[in-house]
Each structure stands twice: as C-alpha cells, then as structure tokens.
Amino acid sequence: MIDANPKSKIQNPKSEESAPIRLPVFEGPMELLLHLIRQHKLDIYDIPIAQVTKQYVEYLHYMEALNVDLAGEFLVMAATLMEIKSRMLLPKPPPPEGEEEGVDPRQELVDRLLEYQKFQEAAGLLRELEEERRRCFPRGGLIDFEPGPSIAIEPESAAVSLLLALRRLLDEADKREDVPPTLRRDRMTLRLKIREVWAALQEAPDGLVFEALFRHGGDREEIIATFLALLELLRGGRVRVVQREALGTILVRPVEGE
Amino acid sequence: MTESSLDRLPEAIECLLFAATEPLTLERLAKVLERDEAEVYRAMVELRLRYTSGRGMQIRQVAGGFQLVTHPDFGEIVTRLLSAPPGRLSRAALETLSIIAYQQPITLPEIESIRGVNASGVVKTLVDRGLVREAGKKESAGRPMLYATTDEFLMYFGLKDLSQLPDLDTFAATLSEELSNPSGTPSQEGEEAPASDDDRQETSEAA
Numbered sequence: 001m002i003d004a005n006p007k008s009k010i011q012n013p014k015s016e017e018s019a020p021i022r023l024p025v026f027e028g029p030m031e032l033l034l035h036l037i038r039q040h041k042l043d044i045y046d047i048p049i050a051q052v053t054k055q056y057v058e059y060l061h062y063m064e065a066l067n068v069d070l071a072g073e074f075l076v077m078a079a080t081l082m083e084i085k086s087r088m089l090l091p092k093p094p095p096p097e098g099e100e101e102g103v104d105p106r107q108e109l110v111d112r113l114l115e116y117q118k119f120q121e122a123a124g125l126l127r128e129l130e131e132e133r134r135r136c137f138p139r140g141g142l143i144d145f146e147p148g149p150s151i152a153i154e155p156e157s158a159a160v161s162l163l164l165a166l167r168r169l170l171d172e173a174d175k176r177e178d179v180p181p182t183l184r185r186d187r188m189t190l191r192l193k194i195r196e197v198w199a200a201l202q203e204a205p206d207g208l209v210f211e212a213l214f215r216h217g218g219d220r221e222e223i224i225a226t227f228l229a230l231l232e233l234l235r236g237g238r239v240r241v242v243q244r245e246a247l248g249t250i251l252v253r254p255v256e257g258e
Numbered sequence: 259m260t261e262s263s264l265d266r267l268p269e270a271i272e273c274l275l276f277a278a279t280e281p282l283t284l285e286r287l288a289k290v291l292e293r294d295e296a297e298v299y300r301a302m303v304e305l306r307l308r309y310t311s312g313r314g315m316q317i318r319q320v321a322g323g324f325q326l327v328t329h330p331d332f333g334e335i336v337t338r339l340l341s342a343p344p345g346r347l348s349r350a351a352l353e354t355l356s357i358i359a360y361q362q363p364i365t366l367p368e369i370e371s372i373r374g375v376n377a378s379g380v381v382k383t384l385v386d387r388g389l390v391r392e393a394g395k396k397e398s399a400g401r402p403m404l405y406a407t408t409d410e411f412l413m414y415f416g417l418k419d420l421s422q423l424p425d426l427d428t429f430a431a432t433l434s435e436e437l438s439n440p441s442g443t444p445s446q447e448g449e450e451a452p453a454s455d456d457d458r459q460e461t462s463e464a465a
Contacts, residue, residue: 027349027350027353027373027375028373028374028375029374029375030373030374030375071375071376073374073375073376077374112372112374115372116372116373116374117429118426118427118429119353119356119357119360119372119373119426120353120356121429122356122359122360122423122426122429123349123352123353123355123356125356125423125424126347126352126355126356126359126415127346127352129415129416129417130346130347130352130414130415132330132416133414133415133416134333134344134346135328135330135331135332135333135334135336135337136316136318136327136328136329136330136333136416137327137328137333137336138279138280138325138326138327139276139279139326140279
C-alpha cells in the first residue's frame with residue numbers, strides 16, 4: 001500500500017503505530033496507476049492529473065531509494081503523465097469553425113486504463129476459479145499439484161524476490177522487538193556494513209544464503225543497513241544474486257577476480 | 259462386455275471415469291461403450307444425479323469432457339496428503355492468461371500494449387507450463403507469433419470450454435460504476451485495499 005509519504009516509513013519505522021513496512025509490488029505502470037486512482041478514490045473519467053503524477057513519481061522515487069531496478073515502462077508512463085499534465089495547463093485553442101471540441105488529453109490514457117482494468121478483473125475471476133479448482137483433485141493428480149518451480153514467476157522478478165525476503169526479515173524483527181528502543185546513534189555506517197558483508201562473503205566463495213548475511217536477532221535498523229549494503233555491492237557488480245527456481249533460496253555470491 | 263454389464267450403462271461410465279485420469283469426452287465414451295452418444299449422455303445424466311449427494315467425489319464437466327474429481331468440500335483434507343498446498347499462479351501470469359483467453363489468438367506486442375509492461379517472460383512460462391500454446395503466425399509485418407490457450411488451461415481452471423468465461427464487457431460495467439462513483443458506498447473504504455493486499459501477501463508466500 002502506498003502511503004502519502006512512503007519514505008517516512010523507511011526512515012522512521014517506529015513512528016506511532018509502528019506499522020510494518022509495506023512494499024507494494026506492481027507489475028507495471030498500469031497497475032500502479034489504477035491502484036493510485038482507487039486508493040485515493042478518484043474519478044477515472046476526470047483524473048486530477050497533477051495529483052496522480054505527483055503520487056506516481058513519489059512511488060518511483062521510493063523504489064529508487066531502495067535501489068530497485070524498475071522496468072523502463074514505469075519511466076515511460078511518468079513521461080506520459082507529465083506530458084498530459086503540461087497539455088492540460090495550456091489554454092485550449094478555440095476549435096476551428098464547424099469542428100468538435102478537441103479531445104481531452106487524458107482520453108487515451110483513460111481508455112487504456114479501462115481496458116486494462118477489464119482484464120485485471122477477469123484475472124480476479126480466474127483466481128477464484130483457481131481457488132475452487134485447487135480444492136478438487138482428479139485421480140493421480142496430486143503430482144501435478146506439487147508446488148515447485150512450475151509456478152509461474154518471471155525470472156526478472158529477482159528484485160521483487162529480494163524485497164519480499166527483506167520484508168520477511170523485517171516482520172520477524174518486529175515480532176522480536178518488544179524491548180524499548182534506546183538511543184544509539186551512528187552505531188553503524190553503511191560503509192562499515194558493506195565491509196562487513198563483503199568480509200563475510202570473502203570467506204564463502206561459493207556464496208551465502210541471503211538470510212545468512214543478516215546477524216541473528218538484529219533489529220530493523222541493522223537489517224535495513226545490511227540490505228542497503230547488499231544492494232550497494234550488487235550495484236558495484238561485486239556480488240551476484242542467484243535464485244535457481246521460483247521458490248528457491250536466494251544465494252549471494254561474491255564476483256571473482258574483482 | 260457381457261450383456262448384463264451393458265445394461266448398467268451409468269455404472270460402466272463410472273468405471274471408465276475412475277480408470278481414466280484425464281477428462282473423457284462423450285464421443286470417446288460412446289466409442290468404448292459401443293452406444294450412440296445420446297444414449298451415453300442419458301446415462302451420464304443419471305450417473306451425475308447419483309453423485310449429487312452423499313459422495314466424496316463429483317463428476318465435473320471440464321475441457322470438453324467429463325472427469326471424476328474429489329469434492330471441493332474435502333479439498334482441505336486431501337491437501338493434507340501434500341507436503342504443501344498446491345501452488346498458485348502469479349498475478350502477472352493470471353493477468354496475461356486473461357488477456358490471452360479473451361483476445362486469442364494474440365501476439366506478444368498486443369499483450370504488452372494492454373498490460374503496459376514487458377510480457378515475454380510470463381508468456382514463455384505459460385507456454386512451458388502448457389497453459390498457453392503457439393498458434394501460428396500473424397499475417398502482418400514481421401509475422402509475429404500468435405498465442406492461444408490450451409485444454410490444459412481449461413482443466414486448470416475447471417472450465418468446460420471458453421464460452422463459460424463471462425463476457426468481457428460485464429467487467430467493464432461493474433468497473434465504470436465503481437471508478438466513476440468515487441464517493442460510492444460506505445463499505446468501499448476498506449474494500450479495495452485488503453483485497454489487493456491479500457494478493458500481495460500471496461506473492462510474498464510464493465517468493
């Protein structure tokens with residue numbers, strides 16, 4: 001779920017309700033846009049384009065802050081939104097004699113959203129059918145139903161896998177943290193953490209399981225720092241992240257000949 | 259087959275459905291039983307009637323045929339036989355499947371223009387899984403590959419045939435109502451959010 005100011009949750013995870021960090025995962029720009037429209041209960045036929053653009057871009061920044069590689073399509077949509085926004089700001093030239101008034105600059109986007117939404121609903125129906133079907137077993141069909149890599153998860157969702165793994169760790173940390181937090185500023189720096197993760201990986205040339213990078217019993221702050229360190233190492237091409245199958249463990253490997 | 263066993267056509271069909279693991283069409287049943295399809299159909303109706311209560315099994319009409327499957331009411335119990343509950347398709351896979359199911363045959367660029375995002379990975383996974391098949395090439399520039407759903411798709415979702423899917427425009431109707439009426443019903447407050455939330459949770463389970 002996107003919050004009005006999602007970054008604040010990352011920086012200040014213990015604010016008020018200490019809600020767990022929610023990392024919304026959107027398949028594409030259309031899904032994200034529809035989500036924003038619904039969440040803020042906007043009229044799809046009269047989208048407040050400035051507001052939606054702002055929220056949309058905020059989400060992109062939010063993902064960027066986590067070093068998530070967003071599909072290029074997200075950026076294309078951001079550009080489209082801004083273009084529409086600027087066209088909305090321009091005064092409308094009067095329609096030439098005898099012609100209809102110009103088309104609303106939002107029209108094409110609205111049409112696409114409505115079309116996409118139909119299929120999203122249809123997908124919801126398929127999910128219901130799947131749920132029902134999952135409760136009916138043909139004879140000898142148990143093998144077919146075994147969970148495993150046959151479950152359709154795209155290989156390019158590595159970033160998503162990492163985020164979800166992070167979320168699991170944070171949720172666990174949340175359960176542990178009943179001790180009132182004390183003030184310990186600058187207990188660790190990112191640079192220090194990178195060195196620590198790197199050192200651990202040096203001792204394991206075959207790689208470490210993702211979870212093993214995180215010190216057991218670490219708090220949120222430490223988990224996030226470790227995760228950021230991992231992302232930093234990934235970006236620098238010093239480690240590689242491998243997930244052999246859809247439901248498999250995530251392996252972090254140092255890149256050789258550095 | 260002896261005379262007496264031929265008299266008991268519903269029971270004979272029951273045996274065949276039990277012995278076969280995949281759905282059997284009326285045509286196939288009629289051939290094996292050496293009866294005409296109308297007669298087999300009447301016996302099937304009679305048999306299905308007997309299965310309407312007091313049974314742990316049911317006869318489903320799926321992918322153009324009939325299949326004996328466990329009753330959904332006992333799904334949870336059967337699942338205990340498994341190390342983990344049966345897997346689910348990802349949201350991206352379901353979305354792509356719904357586009358292919360309604361617009362088939364359809365090319366990859368056409369799927370991508372609806373979803374607004376690259377779909378080659380998903381489509382490949384769906385083909386590997388047998389839910390989608392390549393259905394020739396489109397006679398247009400570059401002759402792109404066309405995709406269509408398979409019988410496996412029908413079986414996976416327990417569908418008799420594609421016509422069982424509701425008309426796509428029925429979705430449009432409910433939608434316009436919902437999205438153009440933002441102040442809507444009071445219950446809308448929490449309605450959308452938890453629904454999509456559940457979905458995300460699924461994704462996290464799957465990863």
